[in-house]
Structure formats: structure tokens, C-alpha cells
Amino acid sequence: MLAEPLGKHKLYAGTKLRELRRKVDLTQREFAQRLEVSLPYLNQMENNNRPISASVTLALADVFGFDVTRLATGDSARLISDMHEV
Helix, strand or coil, rough: CCCCCCHCCCCHHHHHHHHHHCCCCCHHHHHHHHHHHCHHHHHHHHCCCCCCCHHHHHHHHHCCCCCCCHCCCCCCCHHHHHHHHC
């Protein structure tokens, strides 16, 4: 079995993104500003409607010192949702 290329892997980790935002005690608006993304885009990522982009992943590490390897496990809720769609 061939591994999926890194560029095609989508990272859905909305729960972890929301947990980090709450841990640093920021509103969605404040968090979006720090990550340099729009508020609707952050909301979509937190709700697993969009994957976390590479630029957001880098900002999490640079701005908040977040260990981005913690995102690698993704959200089981998204996995379950994807499985239901099949």
C-alpha cells in the first residue's frame, strides 16, 4: 500500500484547536486575529468543516508555542462523520 503524499493529507483537529483557544483564554475573534485568519474560517476549522491549513499550523507553533504534533491524531468525531458518509 502506498502512503498518501504529505501535500494531500488533510488535518481535521477542531476540538484540539478549540481547546487551545480556550486554554489561552481568547475569543474566536482574538484567536483568529493572532492566527491571521478570518473569523468564519476559524469557526469552520473548529467545527471540522475545514482542515487546519499549514499556515495555521505554523502560527500555532510560532505564536502560541503549541506542539503541533499533538494535532496529528485529529478528531475522532470527524473520522466517525466521514465513516457515516460512506
